[in-house]
Amino acid sequence: MRSTTRFLLALALLGSSAALAQSHVRLSYEFAVPRGDTKDYIDRFSSRGGHLDVSLELSYAFHLELSAGLNSFNAVKEGVLTTTDGQDVSGKQFRYLNVIPLMAGFAFHIPLGHGSRVWAGVNGGAAYFERVIDLGLNSYSRSDWQWGVQPHVGIAFGLGDGGTALFFDGRWQYFWERHGIPSQQYFSFGVGLLFGGGPSKRK
Amino acid sequence: MRKVAWAAALLLAACYPGGAETVEDLDSVTTQHDPAASFSTLRTYALPDTIQEVSAPGGQPLPMDHSYDARILSRVASNLDGIGLRRVDPSAEAPDVNVLVTFAATRYAEYTSYSFYDLWPGWSGFSDYDGTWGVYYPWVTGTTYVTVIDAGSLRIDMLDQRTANPSAKQLTAIWAASVDGVLAGDKESIVQRIEKGIDQAFAQSSYL
Numbered sequence: 001m002r003s004t005t006r007f008l009l010a011l012a013l014l015g016s017s018a019a020l021a022q023s024h025v026r027l028s029y030e031f032a033v034p035r036g037d038t039k040d041y042i043d044r045f046s047s048r049g050g051h052l053d054v055s056l057e058l059s060y061a062f063h064l065e066l067s068a069g070l071n072s073f074n075a076v077k078e079g080v081l082t083t084t085d086g087q088d089v090s091g092k093q094f095r096y097l098n099v100i101p102l103m104a105g106f107a108f109h110i111p112l113g114h115g116s117r118v119w120a121g122v123n124g125g126a127a128y129f130e131r132v133i134d135l136g137l138n139s140y141s142r143s144d145w146q147w148g149v150q151p152h153v154g155i156a157f158g159l160g161d162g163g164t165a166l167f168f169d170g171r172w173q174y175f176w177e178r179h180g181i182p183s184q185q186y187f188s189f190g191v192g193l194l195f196g197g198g199p200s201k202r203k
Numbered sequence: 204m205r206k207v208a209w210a211a212a213l214l215l216a217a218c219y220p221g222g223a224e225t226v227e228d229l230d231s232v233t234t235q236h237d238p239a240a241s242f243s244t245l246r247t248y249a250l251p252d253t254i255q256e257v258s259a260p261g262g263q264p265l266p267m268d269h270s271y272d273a274r275i276l277s278r279v280a281s282n283l284d285g286i287g288l289r290r291v292d293p294s295a296e297a298p299d300v301n302v303l304v305t306f307a308a309t310r311y312a313e314y315t316s317y318s319f320y321d322l323w324p325g326w327s328g329f330s331d332y333d334g335t336w337g338v339y340y341p342w343v344t345g346t347t348y349v350t351v352i353d354a355g356s357l358r359i360d361m362l363d364q365r366t367a368n369p370s371a372k373q374l375t376a377i378w379a380a381s382v383d384g385v386l387a388g389d390k391e392s393i394v395q396r397i398e399k400g401i402d403q404a405f406a407q408s409s410y411l
Contacts, residue, residue, distance in 0.1 A: 080407050086238075090407050091231035094222050134222060136231025136383050137354060 026053040028192025032071045037182040044075035073097040094134040101127035115158020123150040148175030165194040230384040232403045240377035247291045249298035262309035282405040301362045353386040380404035
């Protein structure tokens with residue numbers, strides 16, 4: 001009951017023109033560095049990625065974050081691949097990993113004046129992992145959703161009075177083991193433009 | 204500034220391996236074994252001195268040049284000797300395993316749709332058309348483009364004579380290897396790739 005009330009209150013805040021006036025959108029180009037089991041699968045940084053973040057101010061400096069992205073990794077690996085049906089297959093492996101994280105969470109945004117700001121927050125949600133290995137004339141794939149978290153920080157520098165800013169951000173993307181697929185993690189770093197981020201006012 | 208951005212984008216794209224670039228990149232070796240088999244007790248093997256042709260499912264079978272049979276079989280035998288097995292004449296001594304080598308060469312033709320307009324965008328010869336147009340081949344259904352691949356597979360089967368089941372008339376394959384690739388280039392290079400694949404098949408089967 002209490003959670004329902006909180007949800008309705010959040011919706012009311014989101015719907016208010018005051019909240020939407022402080023909201024902004026961030027669009028970024030992103031590169032990523034795999035870690036842990038992700039690095040074991042594909043040991044190569046990704047220079048293909050992007051993120052779209054919608055940030056809605058719920059109260060002064062406190063934002064609801066909605067986030068969607070894409071990170072594409074690929075690499076070549078030599079070695080023996082053991083398939084799920086017990087085959088050992090060797091040859092040049094062309095490995096691909098596409099990750100589509102869909103997250104929501106909260107962040108604190110500290111205004112620095114002149115449209116600049118710093119922020120830190122945590123998102124939670126899931127990501128669709130598509131793994132493909134092309135080996136010889138065959139292709140092996142395994143895809144699934146995995147639950148995860150996404151702590152993130154960023155800094156934006158205002159580009160005038162229009163609410164546009166240049167920003168840099170960093171995320172640690174961690175996804176828990178699911179359906180026998182090990183946990184996945186990677187760091188991603190973005191550079192992009194923030195739109196609609198007018199000076200925040202205390203209510 | 205725009206040129207610099209394009210150059211940077213192209214540079215990043217160029218850094219990525221986009222897939223196979225040579226015929227060798229498509230070579231692969233697959234091995235499989237019976238986990239219940241006792242490989243450590245194997246002592247002898249027999250090996251026919253010819254490679255027989257088999258047909259792969261789908262595609263059009265291609266003829267095989269048998270002038271390299273002895274060389275390929277010699278490579279298989281040297282690997283079997285290398286794991287400590289002794290070759291025997293099956294007419295004089297019953298071997299623990301029979302090792303059979305077969306080959307399948309197949310031409311696969313794949314029909315893929317394509318849009319001619321998008322391949323030459325802006326060409327004045329296509330001024331009356333757009334990207335929604337396709338090509339009709341009266342002899343083929345739909346809008347198609349033909350891709351032809353000649354693929355070859357050398358297969359090695361190890362059949363356990365000790366566990367032959369006369370009532371079921373069945374021999375158990377305790378190990379199988381398949382050396383697969385695209386048949387392209389001169390015959391010498393193809394045979395060298397096959398020999399390399401045979402060595403790899405034994406190398407990745409440490410239980411033998």
